[in-house]
Amino acid sequence: MHRTTIYQTVLLAAVVAASVAAGTRSTAQAPGAPMSPWALQRGQDSLPKVYTDSQATAGQAVWTKTCSECHETSDVTGSDFRTKWVGQNLFALYETIRTTMPDGDPGTLPVDDYAATVAYILKLNGLPSGEARLTTDSVSLSAITFRLPTSGGAPASDTLVR
Ligand code: HEC
Numbered sequence: 256m257h258r259t260t261i262y263q264t265v266l267l268a269a270v271v272a273a274s275v276a277a278g279t280r281s282t283a284q285a286p287g288a289p290m291s292p293w294a295l296q297r298g299q300d301s302l303p304k305v306y307t308d309s310q311a312t313a314g315q316a317v318w319t320k321t322c323s324e325c326h327e328t329s330d331v332t333g334s335d336f337r338t339k340w341v342g343q344n345l346f347a348l349y350e351t352i353r354t355t356m357p358d359g360d361p362g363t364l365p366v367d368d369y370a371a372t373v374a375y376i377l378k379l380n381g382l383p384s385g386e387a388r389l390t391t392d393s394v395s396l397s398a399i400t401f402r403l404p405t406s407g408g409a410p411a412s413d414t415l416v417r
Contacts, residue, residue: 304385305345305399306374311384314375317368321357331376341403345389346396349373366391377401 318328330336340348353369355361370391378384381404390396 302382302402302404303399304383305387306377306382306384306389307386308384310371310374310388311378313368314371314373314378317364317372318375321364322372325358328379332379337380337403341401343401344397345373345399345401346393348376348401349391349396350393380404 318326349369352372353362353364353366357363370389374384374389377389382402383404
């Protein structure tokens with residue numbers, strides 16, 4: 256158990272280091288990997304479309320079946336949640352959910368279900384869907400910053416985007 260924890264920590268450190276390296280060199284992008292929509296739209300008002308409708312629908316089903324036992328959707332749209340997660344990259348959110356939820360039974364869902372719940376959370380926060388699925392890949396997810404739409408009752412974007 257203890258050894259596993261250390262291994263996971265080392266692995267996470269390696270993943271973070273790889274993400275940082277990928278951020279500084281565009282050549283680090285895996286062949287065939289879609290370029291981060293965020294990279295294309297940094298500084299613009301339009302938001303990147305990082306998940307598909309069907310993925311959010313799948314995420315809603317996971318939410319209803321598993322997460323809603325303990326959570327209201329306001330748990331992932333309210334100001335506490337936004338203060339903590341807006342401005343973070345999506346790998347941080349995905350990995351937190353994957354390694355801690357369902358509470359008491361973490362990591363027991365297929366990774367695609369975890370990605371789908373993140374997609375659903377993005378939808379609940381008013382972010383647009385598109386053609387590209389949200390992956391479970393740490394480097395791709397790390398490259399996407401959780402931003403909110405400037406309209407739709409979200410707090411002022413300049414206090415939340417960094
Ligand atoms: C058995 C109850 C339970 C289930 C099921 C559950 N959660 Fe949680 N969740 C909690 C509790 C309790 C917390 C707050 C404690 C904490 O932060 O560790 C929490 C916190 C969270 C947070 C906030 C984490 C943070 O650090 O801000 C997110 C996001 C979340 N859950 C998502 C999910 C998703 C998605 C699912 C379904 C896959 C899920 N939870 C299923 C009990 C549960």
